[in-house]
Amino acid sequence: MPSDRSAMEAWIAAFVARESLPAALEGWVERVAKPTLAENPEVADDPALSRLVAETVRTQWLAFLDSLSNPEPTHRMVRPAAEIAAELARRRYPLPVLFRVYRVAQQAVWDYVTTVTESAQGHDVDPADVLVLFWGRASTWLDASVEASVEIFQGEQDRVRQGADAQRIDAVRDILSGDGSDPKELSARLGGHPLSGFNTALLLHTEDFEAVPDLTVAANELARVIGTRPLIAHPGGRDLWCWFGTRQAPDVAELRDSAPWLAERGLSATVGSPSEGLAGFRQSHQEAQEAQRVAFAMVSPAALTLFADVEVLAVMSASPEASRRFVLRTLGPLADPGETTSRLRQTLSALLTSGSVDEASTRLTVHKNTVRYRVNQAEELLGRRAYDAPTETELALRYYEAFLATE
Structure with a gap:
């Protein structure tokens, strides 16, 4: 009824x-x-x-x-x-x-x-x-x-x-899809942007539509740090693509100091590795995309992410379920939530990445004996010494803090 x-x-x-x-x-x-x-x-x-x-x-x-x-x-x-x-x-x-x-x-x-x-x-x-x-x-x-x-x-x-940017974005897409093969012809379509040397790709993003004009400002600001002019392509919406063309591979680590500037404006940037030629133009862009995928998935994403800093995480996050099992199996009870285990993971990570108790204590601004005590506690939870499988443990700690820390 x-x-x-x-x-x-x-x-x-x-x-x-x-x-x-x-x-x-x-x-x-x-x-x-x-x-x-x-x-x-x-x-x-x-x-x-x-x-x-x-x-x-x-x-x-x-x-x-x-x-x-x-x-x-x-x-x-x-x-x-x-x-x-x-x-x-x-x-x-x-x-x-x-x-x-x-x-x-x-x-x-x-x-x-x-x-x-x-x-x-x-x-x-x-x-x-x-x-x-x-x-x-x-x-x-x-x-x-x-x-x-x-x-x-x-x-x-x-x-x-x-639109005025149509020719430029079409040329960019031809390069990214592998359709273009003549560097001189493609460079002309890009307004003279060099393609024979090194290119470093960046992806800039904002969640705020009103901040979209700031993406171009940010591209020019980051290019100034490297000492070049950017090739800018607008794929649309809240994103901007750009490339830095240089004769030599730039030190992209210099861009890290710009992270606070980006964060203040509600912007984020991911950076591919400098690579040569047309293939390098594509590869650097693909790496910037991979870095962006990782950054979007992180518990606490940074305003600026270099692909070189997250390359391993990019590989691991391509199979999230398998990586999660690896992390939980490797860390055991050390993966349990809580302030105590969080502090132990932080200390163990500092030891493994620095290679010494002295350096770890400096990074964490705690006494060396505190580092030793926490590492001993972490090893008890691991069921083994930290240096018995340092690479696996370090990878598991990095992945946990990036993607699983809130679970």
């Missing part, structure tokens, strides 16, 4: 409250974002875009849940959804990529409708009524989202084609 209206409203309110809880919300993001990225490897390979996909899934779902309390189907275009449509156009992706994103999301919704219907069993509502409600509301929402996204995509695509 049809559900009582008040019973249906009560069930919807309880469902929305349950699905809005952080754990349930992140479960939904995982359910939708993971297959979406798997179906769109070109999006998954871009850390900024893949992060935006997760943000879009999260905000779309919250907005949809909020709409369920309305008596009639409604829709509003959430900002991240509009942003990802524009970003795909700015990055020169074809329209079918946008359609694939929504197709995967649509399939996830349909799969979930069955689960929702089953959850209504045993309540004062008819599961058939729940099915009709969700099917109709979800269809309306997705259709409206696709229609609005296509309109945004096509409008942005037209603007990109007419």
Whole structure:
């Protein structure tokens, strides 16, 4: 028999409250974002875009849940959804990529409708009524989202084609895709940017749209530190790509002093290693992307991240579940949460990276006997001496502090 209206409203309110809880919300993001990225490897390979996909899934779902309390189907275009449509156009992706994103999301919704219907069993509502409600509301929402996204995509695509930066970004994409092979011709398309020497790639990012103009300022400021002028390419949105062309490989470690300047402005930068020629132009950019992927996943990301500093973490984080098992197996009880184990991990890490008790005590500003005492405690938890497997232990400690410290 049809559900009582008040019973249906009560069930919807309880469902929305349950699905809005952080754990349930992140479960939904995982359910939708993971297959979406798997179906769109070109999006998954871009850390900024893949992060935006997760943000879009999260905000779309919250907005949809909020709409369920309305008596009639409604829709509003959430900002991240509009942003990802524009970003795909700015990055020169074809329209079918946008359609694939929504197709995967649509399939996830349909799969979930069955689960929702089953959850209504045993309540004062008819599961058939729940099915009709969700099917109709979800269809309306997705259709409206696709229609609005296509309109945004096509409008942005037209603007990109007419923009002054179009030739430069096209040349950059030709190099990154391996389509260009003549350094002189490509250099001319890039306004004379040198491609025969060393190129160091940077990716700059901000979470604040109002800070986007500061990305160009930051690129020029970082280039000044190196003593060169940057090649700047705007892929769109809250990101900026740039390269430093130099005759010799620059010391990118000099950029570390700019981290506070970036942090004050709400900006972040990741830096690839200096590399030669066209292949080096591509490789350095890929390394900057890897560094950005690591930085985005870190518990406490730095404002400036050098690929050279996180290369091992980049390799390990490519297989997060395997790496997590390795870390927990290597550290044992030393991986337990708490202030005491955190202090022991910090001390052991300082010893292994510095190589001596004296240097570790200087870094930690504690007495040498304190270092020895803490290391002894850490070794008891490890079940072995620290130097029995120093490389494995150091890697496990680095990975834990970067990605697992809040678990």
